[in-house]
Amino acid sequence: MTTTPVRTRFAPSPTGFLHLGGARTALYSWAYARHFGGTFVLRIEDTDVERSTPEAVQAILDGMKWLGLDHDEGPFYQMQRMDRYREVVAQMLEAGTAYHCYSSPEEVQAMRDRATAAGEKPRYDGTWRPEEGKVLPPVPAGRKPVVRFKNPLDGEVTWNDVVKGTITIANKELDDLVIARPDGTPTYNFCVAVDDWDMQITHVLRGDDHVNNTPRQINILRAIGAKLPEYGHLPMILGPDGQKLSKRHGAVSVMEYPAQGFLPEAMLNYLARLGWSHGDDEIFSMEQFAEWFNLESLTPSAAQFNNEKLAWLNNHWIKQADNTRLAELVKPRMLAAGAVFDGAPALPPVLALLKDRTNTTNELADAAMLFYRAPQPDAALLSQHVTDAVKPALAAFAERIATVEWSKEAIAAMIKEVLAAHGLKMPQLAMPLRLFVCGQLQTPAIDAVLQLFGRDTVAARIAKFL
Template identity: 90%
Template sequence: MTTAPAKPVRTRFAPSPTGFLHLGGARTALYSWAFARHFGGTFVLRIEDTDVERSTPEAVQAILDGMEWLGLQHDEGPFYQMQRMDRYREVVAQMLAAGTAYHCYSSPEEVQAMRDKATAAGEKPRYDGTWRPEEGKTLPAIPEGRKPVVRFKNPLDGDVTWTDVVKGPITISNKELDDLVIARPDGTPTYNFCVAVDDWDMQITHVLRGDDHVNNTPRQINILRAIGADLPEYGHLPMILGSDGAKLSKRHGAVSVIDYADKGYLPEAMLNYLARLGWSHGNDELFSMEQFIEWFNLESLTASSAQFDFDKLAWVNNHWIKQADNGRLAELARKPLLAAGAVFDGAPELATVIGLLKDRSNTIVELADAAMLFFRAPQPDAALMAQHYTDAVKPAMADFAARIATVEWSKEAIAAMIKEVLAAHGLKMPQLAMPLRLMVAGQLQTPAIDAVLQLFGRETVAARLAARI
């Protein structure tokens, strides 16, 4: 069991609104949320929207909608970085005054030339420190009319080391790090700087995020140290791969969380499945979020990439469909049923139909497809009718139709009556059940015929048989 941290736990999910909420982001949010809930801490939602050209209101809403669908409620926020510009400028001014940042007047072309020169020399491409103030160093003359960027004065020597809760100890030499631009010529701050200030101001104790951020971490740690902030613990989660071992992408199917809602997956199933893509609790595969919160710990996070398996997700979704309330499932199935032309007037109650069919369905879409037989007029294929409604069967079918008027209308009584008709006419079940299915439901594949007839109701069954016999 994870030892309780010394300070109250504060985690955050901080997506950039440049697209939908993808599966990797949803898993990061889930782990951060569960860790905060496990310790009775605080889960913060932060929208990192400083990439003005790519950030859109639609993407922000897609993220919020995805989080709401999953049920990952935040305790604070959402905080928007673009609404915190005054705070970032304040910290930049403090760092300039403290000498941990400096103005750099090198043009983009000059910086690129520095990088090209380093690359040609077999070195890491980087800014060469032309405008970095050092004791005894004479700085160049300021070019007339040129607005400077602000660079962070990164330590020249030593290492940045942290114990990653997923990957273990990581060390990166400061010689590998540039003097990072923390403010552009127009004064707008840059990504790594904003993240460090936000994590400081919001008192974040644990940062869980994708391992594409590993290279950002030493930069953010150095900035946090420069401004006198406590460091959070970091954990970098491996990416989720497709079934072919490649990075999960659109070609693998739906990649937006909301896409999965549209495809008929339940949020509790998606959470259950995502939880196991990078974390485990023995061999447990199926569990509620209450159980997950109780079990969740950082020690059981895995450093190896997980593969997304649609068959496994379907199996998990089937489990949660079977557990779900029939009324809730009926409301979810109503939209695809209406889109398919379902007519509910005079039909069985949708929730009752759902109760009959849900054990066989992997998604709400499959469930709605299966339910359509109860909400459309039967149109049996003529060739199938000729094949199954034979002269040998017709007397038994007429006998069955006659008995409908007086039989008790329950599944058990209907089943008993079917057996009586079969015995009286020397037939086997398929010989009667197949034409019955075609006449009443319009198809050969249905659940148990006695259950189907009972749901349709006496009047509907009698009318449909009368139309065909």
Template identity: 90%
Template sequence: MTTTPATPVRTRFAPSPTGFLHLGGARTALYSWAFARHFGGTFVLRIEDTDLERSTPEAVQAIIDGMQWLGLDHDEGPFYQMQRMDRYREVVAQMLKEGTAYLCYSSPEEVEAMRERMRAAGEKPRYDGTWRPEEGKTLPPVPAGRKPVVRFKNPLDGDVTWNDVVKGTITISNRELDDLVIARPDGTPTYNFCVAVDDWDMKITHVLRGDDHVNNTPRQINILRAIGAPLPEYGHLPMILGSDGQKLSKRHGAVSVMEYPAQGFLPEAMLNYLARLGWSHGDDEVFSMAQFCEWFNLEHLTASAAQFNNEKLAWLNNHWIKQADNARLGELVKPRMLEAGAVFDGAPDLAAVLGLMKERTNTTNELADAAMLFFREPQPDAALLAQHLTDAVKPALALFAERIASVEWSKEAIAAMLKEVLAANSLKMPQIAMPLRLIVTGQLQTPAIDAVLQIFGRATVAARVAKYL
């Protein structure tokens, strides 16, 4: 049971728009969303778009599209860091005034030379504090015409410790951290500084993110302390691996969330699957998002990496397809069926067809392909027809055609009539079911013949059978 936080829960998902919404990002968003929903809190969407070279409007849209497809609705935002520049400059100015930041005139070449000397001496490369103001220290003369960066005055001693809700207690020595650049020569702020200010301004209480951010956390904590801001709780989620144990990539299949609807996956299946990649609720494998929000807690997040399994996702997708409303499935499959030449005028009811066919399909693409047999003219293979429509079977087919007109057109009544026809001709069910399948659908593999015939309708079945008498 998750302990109720003392303050209203506010979580955030803060992607950088440098590409699509990947599976790891989607899982982070899901957990942050669910935690806010569990406590009736607020879920904030923030776009961290300060990397001007790599951030694109298309990538922003791809992230928003992915969130919308998954149904991860945000309560506030999207906020864009590039629209908050005045606020960042205000905080930088305040830090300079208070002495928690300082102007640094070292050139990039000078900084690299410092680091090279430290590497040669076997030390960790870092900025050496040339321009860091200290009591009694005389700073070098300001180089003419050189614009400074602004550096954060990181504590020189002590440790940064936080209780990570996923990984447990983490401690980093301040000696491992140099004085971070928080504003570039042109005044634009840097990533870690923006994140700290945003989390403060947006009153974020819990930060769940990938464990590639662990090294950023002590820097952000020190900045938050310097500006007098409360600290959120942090949880760093392990990465998602491919089935071979390597970092998930294109070679494992789709890694962009928006590739999955195109492949015929339902959002509830993807959410259900992602939820279990790093969290568990006993042995429960299948659950709705309402259940997930009710159950979700931080105590059952796992610190070990999860492996993505396409077969498991397909199994879950089959489950959610079977649960899905047939009219909704119809909207999803119809475009693919039209591309394949489906004719819907005068055809069986699509929802009824999907209700019959969905038990056996793992994706809506498979479902669309399977449903096509009801929406195109049958073209039975002549050799197969000769094999199954024998002289022994033809009298039974004629009797079946005779009784089509009067039988009640229900699955049960059709099944009973078929048994009577077989008994009258001393045949077994496959002997009439196989030629009927070929005549009516054009293929041998279909669901139960009585169900197929019922959906096609009396008139269509009668017309197709009459061609072979």
């Protein structure tokens, strides 16, 4: 059991939509904070001014809202914290843990080229790094310096990654990172370290594309006297073909899924299992997930996204969903398809009848249309199913509609009585009734369908075709 109050964060860069990998990272960070009654912080890392957009910020906020991953603090925006970053840079310059570097970009590139030619790792060579007894070059006239972090030259950076195990990086593999550009704006790794320090983040869960950033951030945190968080780097999500998940596999943005008819609880349930497990449990609520969630059960191997599995889960959560809520979700699609609700059955009970057999709310909306448009049965189907042998039974059925109790059970009993009186089997009567009332042969149980349509509608439609 942890003793320090748990503080986690989700810190996306607003350069695009909230993708599935980011949503999973947010989910795990949220769940860990909830598990311990801690704090979940949302931070927008928008220092990449050229690529960050207000639209992307909104897409992230929309995705988090749809998923229901509520944050306790934030959103904090790095661009609004520039004074704080400059303050820490100044403190580091004064402490000697950072220094001004006047090498031009071209000179730094030449250093990297020389190192590559010598079979070494391309890096800045420390020309302006102050060392005892070292004479620095003359400052070029009119050139504004960058600020570089004085990375340790010897030793190693080691951390126990909660997902990948112990990771060690030699300091000689890391050059002196630029922490502030010539115009004074800070760089990514520096901002992240300062933010995690200021926001007292205890656990950093993020994608394993950040593994190379971690030793740099650890060294900066040590230099400014900050307590280190625990780190966990989650493997990427792969497509069904084992390649990195991309648009060729289908939707990658979280917000494409509500448009396709997926429920947030299904997406959360599915993402939770892409890199974490609790025995053989497949279906669980977010309350249950937060109760179960731990870092020990995170898996270091990449997970494969499976659309069929997601659809199966979505079917489960649609079946569990409140029918009034489902009606609000499907009604816009049905109106766009020409649905007429005046004089038609109430939508929630219709959805209750149909939802067991649909994987998305879009499929549910399409299935429900049979109750909200005039039937237009195919003439060939009518001639095939409305035979001379069946017409007397249909007439008898139409006659008894006026007096039968209008319940599913009473309608079912009346159908059986008509069949028995005319020596017919169920399909011989049910198929023409479906064509008359619904305009199609495939529907749920005919007694349930007729009961929902209502006595007057059923009588009118049968009379029209008889």
